Amino acid sequence: MNPVQPIDSDVDLHVPAERAELRPHALPVLAAISAGGMLGSAARYGLGVAWPHAPGEFPWATLVVNVSGCLLIGVLMVIVTEVATRQRLLRPFLGVGVLGGYTTFSTYVVETHRTATAGRPGLGLLYLAVTLVSAMLAVWVGAGTTTWLVRRARRAAGGDR
Numbered sequence: 001m002n003p004v005q006p007i008d009s010d011v012d013l014h015v016p017a018e019r020a021e022l023r024p025h026a027l028p029v030l031a032a033i034s035a036g037g038m039l040g041s042a043a044r045y046g047l048g049v050a051w052p053h054a055p056g057e058f059p060w061a062t063l064v065v066n067v068s069g070c071l072l073i074g075v076l077m078v079i080v081t082e083v084a085t086r087q088r089l090l091r092p093f094l095g096v097g098v099l100g101g102y103t104t105f106s107t108y109v110v111e112t113h114r115t116a117t118a119g120r121p122g123l124g125l126l127y128l129a130v131t132l133v134s135a136m137l138a139v140w141v142g143a144g145t146t147t148w149l150v151r152r153a154r155r156a157a158g159g160d161r
Contacts, residue, residue, distance in 0.1 A: 036097015
């Protein structure tokens, strides 16, 4: 019997080998991504409404969304590769769906442009740099901390990993 393999949620439908990953169960994967996307985008929208900003002001809500989303992506990648390896729909639901809908790097680019063109080019560049560095650090911290916690838990439980 074949063990359940995690699905790569970033399937390129133009590549036959990758397209085969969706057979025969594409619908559950698409449903998981869709449901997660609704939750993630609703959370992002809610934060944006609760914490609005005008053009030329620092877009704190988008920064918080993107950095927290990147932290959670780091955590999730360790969980799906080391802990919940048999949960086939976990990565599509949480990674592509929830966190893909929650994070918004397209809005980050638009807000950088709007801030710079609203007469605040220095603030736009600061936002550009702070988001990029913070997002990368957040992924690193999330993955590193989760890896450390998982290994510590396994040692405490008598595991050898």
